[in-house]
Amino acid sequence: MFDFSLLTNWIHQALTSFMPEWLAVTAECVLIGLLLLTVYALLALFYIYYERKVCAAFQCRLGPDRVGPWGLLQSFADMFKMLIKELISLKYVDKFLFALAPYLVILASMLCFAVLPWGNGLQVIDFNIGIFFLIACSSIGVLGILLAGWSSANKFTLIGALRSGAQMVSYEISIGLSVVTMVVFAGSMSVGDIVSAQSDGWFIVKAHIPAIIAFLIYLVAGTAETNRGPFDLPEAESELTAGYHTEYSGIHFGFFYLAEYLNLFIVSGVATLLFFGGWMPLHIPGWEAFNSVMDYIPSVLWFIGKAIAISFIIIWFKWTFPRLRIDQLLSLEWKYLMPISLVNLVLMVLIVVYGIHL
């Protein structure tokens, strides 16, 4: 497969040939920043379009189809509309915290976004504790949501933010435990290592039954973490107007919207990286010709394709299950998912240490 580090090394060499080292590094950082910004914005816009189209298909509608061919430019038009809306300054809000909240939400999703393995040699942040860093960064988003709800001086946003906080922190434990389960199998927390350990078979196949259980738990907890689907009670429109972002107007609201869709991508991307081989192509042992054809598909397409396929399942949840109540939501996490994932972790450890095969 094409290794993107050839390209990046070439860029580095080309830059250092006519400028000092520190300037070259700065230039590369600026380039990477611009690249991140572009991909982040485009992906969020694509996801908004994708979700609307999928929802429409579930409800036997067409979805957006007027702006551009097949409505492809609809999200761009929406973004532009948000930009030209007035940013209303409210009387009773806590001004500083109110302005700070969108920064935290976007910051959290951007940091997680940069950890994902995009392709062969195409990964921005590659810490040796990569997956741990990702979980840590995703927690910052909760702070942003709590601040948004608290500073708005509005009862509904406060309730929405508290519900969201309780939900996100609770389900973070299940996410953490299923990630630990896979780290036990992979023997490394580095995102690059986890992906390369799956070159001879994705973990969902290779890591026996605990991996499948971990994936299912991760999928449910991930849906809850993004405040989506049956777990969208922080923004239950029939009771709380729009939840924690009721008071935000214009592009301020747009940031929450953007981050929500990006979090959907990040959750699917992490599921891809942990269970479905990251950017590794689909290989079936014994089918040599099939495998070599699969190798021709670029690694970036593999990663994004798998992430979009998993997002489809999460969107599917939304139109299949009715919304949970807060007590059902919390008992699902604390009485079912967490004990199951603890037992699952023990199973995985037994498999790894004693070589028991299930």
Next chain:
Amino acid sequence: MIAASIQSSTLAVTAALTGIGLVGLALWLAGLISPRSFNAQKGEPYECGIPTRGESMVQFKVGYYLFAILFLMFDVECVFLFPWAVKVRELGGAGLLSIAVFFTILVLGLVYVWRKGALEWK
């Protein structure tokens, strides 16, 4: 890695600055092209569309606080499991025994909380 020549921590700072830059840039752009008008009623909280009654910073249910404390306990557990998870294979049976003690204490904690009724939403 996208650039072998750059430290990952530098790239993490780059990503963080990109996030902040995205918000700053969009707010600046919106400030340039969005209309501005003043009306005393615009500053009122939207809430559900009708004028707000009473204080907005209300007391909330103590149950949320309880779950936050439980989260703290079990998330710290999760954090302690990570370094051990990397070394499971090398530590083998002995490592398993020592983590089992840690694990048992936490499961006992969960059982206690459950029996005490702290997981019920009342």
